[in-house]
Amino acid sequence: EAGVVQSPRYKIIEKKQPVAFWCNPISGHNTLYWYLQNLGQGPELLIRYENEEAVDDSQLPKDRFSAERLKGVDSTLKIQPAELGDSAVYLCASSLGGLAGVRDTQYFGPGTRLTVL
């Protein structure tokens, strides 16, 4: 079974440029997550989708970040414009969702390492 797929794996851009990351979750997983991981830190949730609905985006900096999951499968996270402080790893994860509740196990993709110059 294929895992969570993310692309690109690495991205280098100059500040003020836009950037987008793509994620395809595990087949059958209804819940999709985007995380930000700074160097030496644990992942922090940016946004969570249940199917196509964003159910928790409280930590998403909405002035420059946006996300979509139009058909409830793959998702795109965008930053426009990027700032130096956005340099980090952006992780996507998926889980079954639904009635799984607190026991729902998240499976992660390899991440996209963003460097903003």
Added chain:
Amino acid sequence: AQKVTQAQTEISVVEKEDVTLDCVYETRDTTYYLFWYKQPPSGELVFLIRRNSFDEQNEISGRYSWNFQKSTSSFNFTITASQVVDSAVYFCALSGETGANNLFFGTGTRLTVIP
């Protein structure tokens, strides 16, 4: 509020030594789950184990074992006879109802196994 503390930032051991990674958590939930993930240099977080708050039985999987103690709010992870391939960053995480079932991660412990 949900909180996970991994006080050990970095640990180095010589191959074949045993090593224990500590995890202490805080939650007001009665129903919650604890997780351990491994993050090798490739960057992908690999799920290792999930444990619910009502099951304090220790678990063993090959060279890995986990000790869950509610009395001390700890969920420690032991690797027996460590190998070079165990070198990675290990994260402990917590999921509970008051956190909207989201995962809260500790800051991770970097384990280096020296051949």
